[in-house]
Amino acid sequence: xxxxxxxxxxxxxxxxxxxxxxxxxxxxxxxxxxxxxxxxxxxxxxxxxxxxxxxxxxxxxxxxxxxxxxxxxxxxxxxxxxxxxxxxxxxxxxxxxxxxxxxxxxxxxxxxxxxxxxxxxxxxxxxxxxxxxxxxxxxxxxxxxxxxxxxxxxxxxxxxxxxxxxxxxxxxxxxxxxxxxxxxxxxxxxxxxxxxxxxxxxxxxxxxxxxxxxxxxxxxxxxxxxxxxxxxxxxxxxxxxxxxxxxxxxxxxxxxxxxxxxxxxxxxxxxxxxxxxxxxxxxxxxxxxxxxxxxxxxxxxxxxxxxxxxxxxxxxxxxxxxxxxxxxxxxxxxxxxxxxxxxxxxxxxxxxxxxxxxxxxxxxxxxxxxxxxxxxxxxxxxxxxxxxxxxxxxxx
Ligand code: 13P
Ligand code: SF4
Numbered sequence: 574x575x576x577x578x579x580x581x582x583x584x585x586x587x588x589x590x591x592x593x594x595x596x597x598x599x600x601x602x603x604x605x606x607x608x609x610x611x612x613x614x615x616x617x618x619x620x621x622x623x624x625x626x627x628x629x630x631x632x633x634x635x636x637x638x639x640x641x642x643x644x645x646x647x648x649x650x651x652x653x654x655x656x657x658x659x660x661x662x663x664x665x666x667x668x669x670x671x672x673x674x675x676x677x678x679x680x681x682x683x684x685x686x687x688x689x690x691x692x693x694x695x696x697x698x699x700x701x702x703x704x705x706x707x708x709x710x711x712x713x714x715x716x717x718x719x720x721x722x723x724x725x726x727x728x729x730x731x732x733x734x735x736x737x738x739x740x741x742x743x744x745x746x747x748x749x750x751x752x753x754x755x756x757x758x759x760x761x762x763x764x765x766x767x768x769x770x771x772x773x774x775x776x777x778x779x780x781x782x783x784x785x786x787x788x789x790x791x792x793x794x795x796x797x798x799x800x801x802x803x804x805x806x807x808x809x810x811x812x813x814x815x816x817x818x819x820x821x822x823x824x825x826x827x828x829x830x831x832x833x834x835x836x837x838x839x840x841x842x843x844x845x846x847x848x849x850x851x852x853x854x855x856x857x858x859x860x861x862x863x864x865x866x867x868x869x870x871x872x873x874x875x876x877x878x879x880x881x882x883x884x885x886x887x888x889x890x891x892x893x894x895x896x897x898x899x900x901x902x903x904x905x906x907x908x909x910x911x912x913x914x915x916x917x918x919x920x921x922x923x924x925x926x927x928x929x930x931x932x933x934x935x936x937x938x939x940x941x942x943x944x945x946x947x948x949x950x951x952x953x954x955x956x957x958x959x960x961x962x963x964x965x966x967x968x969x
Contacts, residue, residue: 610930618929622648625936633939634668636661636683638675639872640893640924645674645932654873655679655735656754660966662686662693670694670939673948674927676702680948681739685955685962693948694939696931700923702736704857707827708780710740712805716777716825717748719809723817725775730765733779733961734758736829741779743954746961750777753965755856755871758788760968775820777803780827787856787863789822797860802826831921832857835891839915840865843889847912853878854891854914862891872896884908894920 611618626633626648636658637649646652651661655675662671662683671693673680677700684693720726731750733741742752749768753761765776778785782802789795799821803810806826810817817823835858843850853868853875863869868878875892879900882888884907890897891914901911913919938945950958 610934613928613930615930618933619644619647621933622929622936625933625940628940629670629936631667632669633672633936634662634665634670635672636674636679638679638924639876639896640921641674641927642895642925642929643899644929645927646899648932648936649674654754654756654871655682656756656871656965657873659683659686659735659754659962663966666691670944672696672932672935672939674932676700676705676923677948678702678705678736678738681950682735682742682958682962684948684950685739685742685959692944694935694944695927695946695948696935697926697928698946700926702923704734704736704781704827704829705738705741708737708741708805708825710738710744713741713744713779716803716805716810717744719803719812720777720817720823723814725818728769728773729775729777729823730768731777731779732758732761732765732785734781734784735965737780739950739954739958742958742961744957745779746957746959746964750961751964751968752961755784756873757965757968758784758856759792761965762788762793764964764968775823777823777825779825781829781857782824782826783828783832783859783863784856785822785824786860787858787869790860791863791869795821800824829857831893831919832891833859834917834919835859835862835914837861837865839891840889842916843912843914847887847889847910850887850889850912851882852889852891852914858891866891876900879904879909879911882909886910888912889914891915893924894918895924 635648635650637646637652639652659682663686666688671683673683673693673695680693680695720729731745731748733745733752735752735754751761766774786800789800790797801812801816801820802824804826832855840852852866854862854866856869887910889912894913897913904911935945
């Protein structure tokens with residue numbers, strides 16, 4: 574019999590909350606919805622959403638991330654990946670209300686990129702992101718102290734994934750770095766390495782270790798040895814000074830709980846089940862999964878790849894299930910077989926928080942002149958976060 578070894582990690586500073594049932598303003602994921610929501614069984618929900626949206630007219634602009642439910646996507650004025658939606662939000666200065674059907678960090682980014690007179694609303698405040706919660710401002714400040722202590726902070730440029738809080742984006746802007754998304758991570762890293770002496774410059778990549786590693790190794794020809802993982806729950810990130818000095822990519826120990834489910838076995842299994850299948854995965858998947866796949870890309874890339882796919886082709890997709898299901902239905906009559914890469918259900922639970930009752934409640938409240946669930950980033954944080962976001966939008 575084996576005895577359990579004590580875990581060599583500190584618990585996350587953010588307590589797990591029952592979604593939408595308690596409040597923790599420090600977390601991306603848990604605050605109560607203050608409203609009187611319509612019942613999900615109300616047969617008039619679709620009609621009510623239509624009527625409220627029509628009443629609001631051009632005053633409202635509804636954005637829908639690709640991982641949203643079908644019932645919500647139906648009311649989106651535009652759909653997109655997080656990069657496209659950030660640009661779309663910034664391009665609508667005339668809309669009084671931006672209703673963001675996505676998760677909290679996306680609504681924060683929209684608030685940062687839109688005018689002070691515009692109000693950004695997230696239909697359910699409990700729609701956070703567990704990956705974004707994996708890097709807190711305190712932890713990142715401590716990490717910077719570790720890098721300073723190791724004598725390398727001057728060589729390090731932070732690159733933060735869009736999936737991070739406004740605080741982390743502000744840290745990034747203040748320290749000369751940029752934001753990236755899964756559709757421009759390689760360009761963001763090229764930019765970051767070009768900021769200093771290419772022979773010695775390093776990147777601190779936050780908070781998704783997989784996107785950072787996959788981009789560096791798969792797209793930019795670095796080796797796995799060029800990458801180290803900084804664990805915020807261990808003293809000095811669990812790294813020696815020598816390891817930090819030798820690394821080119823310092824990857825934050827964060828991950829997406831949805832994409833983390835896909836495994837090498839699921840790739841092998843689908844290849845055995847469906848001969849000739851093309852495996853297409855999101856770069857938030859683990860490195861071994863990405864290495865075993867045929868194609869890798871953001872949600873927007875996945876959609877374009879399937880649009881361009883020839884009739885008769887077969888595809889196994891490794892990303893969130895709402896999107897995969899929608900694509901399977903959309904292309905069913907074009908003789909494109911599209912299956913989900915994993916055998917078990919894999920929705921993003923926080924993306925799924927936004928449903929028709931929350932959307933109806935939001936739109937009806939706005940139509941009645943009452944703003945609910947407004948997402949407002951404080952001006953000090955927003956200024957530096959905007960700097961980092963604008964560096965991303967200006968990437969070649
Ligand atoms: P994008 O492909 O839109 O960047 O989305 C990935 C994701 O996980 C959003 O939360
Ligand atoms: Fe966060 Fe992953 Fe959900 Fe995207 S899919 S919102 S990264 S938990």
